[in-house]
Amino acid sequence: MEKRIIPLIMCGGAGTRLWPASREVRPKQFLPLFGTHSTFQETLLRVSDPMLFGRPVVITNAAYRFMVLEQLTEIGIEADVLLEPMRRDSGPAIAAGAVFAQARDGEAIVLALAADHVVQNKDAFTAACREGLAAAETGRIVTFGVKPERPATEYGYIDAGEPVLGDVRAVVKFVEKPNAVTAADYVNSGYLWNSGNFMFPASVLLDEYQKFDGEIVRAAADAVSKAGRDLGFITLEPQAFSAAKAISIDYAVMEKTSRAAVVPVDCGWSDVGSWRAVWELSEKDMQGNAARGIAVFEDSRNCNVSTDHALVALEGVDDLVVVATADAVLVSRQKDANGLKRLVAKLKTVAPQVTEEHLKVHRPWGSYQSVDNGDRHQVKRIVVKPGGRLSLQKHHHRAEHWIVVRGTAQVTVNDTVATVHENESIYIPMGAVHRLENPGKIMLELIEVQTGSYLGEDDIIRIEDDYQRS
Template sequence: MGEKIIPLIMCGGAGTRLWPASREVRPKQFLPLFGTRSTFQETILRVSDPTLFERPIVITNNAYRFMVSEQLAEIESEADILLEPMRRDSGPAIAAGAAFAETRASDAIVLALAADHVVRDNAAFVEACREGLVAAGKGRIVTFGVAPERAATEYGYINPGEVVSGKVRSVKQFVEKPDAAKATEYVKAGYLWNSGNFMFRASVLLDEYRSVDAASVQAVSDAVAKAGRDLGFFTLDEAAFGSAKAISIDYAVMEKTGHAAVVPVACGWSDVGSWHAVWELSAKNGQGNAAQGMAVFEDSRNCNVMTDKALVALEGVDDLVVVATQDAVLVSRQKDANGLKRLVTKLKTVAPQVTEEHLKVHRPWGSYQSVDMGERHQVKRIVVKPGGRLSLQKHHHRSEHWIVVRGAARVTVNEAVKTVHENESIYIPIGAVHRLENPGKILLELIEVQTGSYLGEDDIIRIEDDYRRS
């Protein structure tokens, strides 16, 4: 059996190009945009053939660590999860993954993949990996060049050169995102879309990076060498990683190296960079309308609807995007991705909360969602996973009343521990030390009614916490 590939999944980005579904605390790679699985889960499954791929490495940040481990568990997959202490763009992230891969195998070959891309033909992608593996083994840094489906202006392009091995070609030139006329020229001349996914021997990538920025490679290598372990995660050393220069892998290595190669692939690839891209990838009715959630169309064509709960009805409109979440609604023209970027920039000054958080907030133990809020009260719906346990905590400004609607809760209030069943309730006075647990085998759901002079999430004094949050 030949060499195997270590997948390195880049999972720390927080774009808002798919607002309001994608937000800072739960970005698009964790969303089920096409069916029941997220693009992160689909990416993991794409590189799960044990005859070709080793156990993956996922690089993400502290805020997403439990989402990553939860979504891996949902698809019965495992990975080594590296936590970046801060964002430093793709250069240091990929270098950290490469350095970590070398701790597993000194001659490791790494496949760096974005967690938020879509591939519709997995077999074609895997075949391209097999092609790229040969060239990567010989010291090439192989990028995946996608055969263009149109003259796209939202992607960079690669001009392929001479054959290196099999279908792999050298890279004559990387070019930036073009205007429409240039894009048409590039497609006619046989250029490929630059997918931003790479395969390389870890040592080669690090050597090439070191030749242009030795200090950053040293910083990243130190961050890996000094990494800690916390709840099963690998935590990169903050001081070391923070001293690496923030830069993309394209600028740091790919546009400077003499080892760049490209494997052409036609695999139905998309970086899902806009709602228009989501529409292109979605199933549609006879009038070109796509919907996820409850939607009704009358005399409407080429529209895209995504809705959490509310029914969306469109009449007499064409080429619209409507995204309805529980606290924000987007109505947009299909093809103006830059318009959405300008809108989100404006929202960050007018209503930053709707770009950062959802009403439904995910926690390692489950989730909570605000249902109603007034000056001195808030009503939440809380869901706790089987075996899940909130921190032992207290509040200075609010009391709480919990009503169990499903499952059973084990509740600690000061020294007392009580099991509360469906249709039973319990009162938590202001200042009482308390904890909520789900000892059962099914989800625990309860309604929480808070009353008090201040109801912010920062009025939590954690005394003990399974998840080591401060």
């Protein structure tokens, strides 16, 4: 059997370029933008052939660990999950992943993939991986260069040189994101889009990285060797990992190494870096309008609508993006992707909460969503997975009243444990030690009414917690 590739899936980014759907606590790689699966899940499914790929390694922000676990479980894939204690960009992340893969297999060939990219032609992608594997086995660090569909200004480019093995070519140079005129020149000259995905022998990548910045490699190796385990996750040692400076793998290694090679590929690739990119990848009506959710178009062309609940109706407009969530609405021109970046930066100073969290907040046990707020009350909808339970906790400033609308709840209040069925309720006095759990086989749904002088989430004193949160 041929050498199996170890996929290294990088999914620690915040993804604010698709605000308001994508936010800090649930970024775009975990969203089902084009179907039932998220781009993270689609990336894993793309590298699930056991004849070509080995057990994947996922490296992510510690804040996303339970979303990663949940989405792995949904598609039936197991992986080693490395948790970054802080963000350090792709350079240290790939270095840590390479160290981990090499510890598993001294001759490991690693395929580093971003979790938020889309590939429409899986067969072409797999063929490119086989081409890259052959070149990587000769000691090359291979990147995947996408054949341009247009003179894009949002991507970096690769100048590909002479063939080195089959269709794989040497890299002459990497170039930064160009202006429109330069982008057209690059496309006419045969340059390729830089996809930001790589394949390499772990030992070669680390040797090259060592030449250019040995401190980062030492920090990554130290973070892996001193890593702990927490609920099945591999936690990179914080002090060691923090010593690695934040830098992309392009700047750290790829633009400096003489071992860089590129596989030209035409696989329907996109980094989904804007709402325009989402529109380009979506099905459209005869007037070029795309919709996710309920939308009605009249005398409108080339518009893109994404809505969670509200009906969106557009009349007499062209080239608009409208994204409606429960707590925010975006209206913008499709062509100005940088305008959204500026808008989100402004929002972070004016209303930071809408860039960080959704009204629906995901937790390892399920989710909760705010329904109504007042000065001294708050109403939430809480959903608990079968077998899930919240921490044993208490509050200093609020009391709670729980009404079960679906399923069965087991509720602890001080020394009493009660079973609460549908259409029944229970009262949690202020200061009482309490816990909610779902002992059943179906989702538990309830309405929580909070009353008190302070209703913030930081008024939670956890006494016991299955998920080891402070």
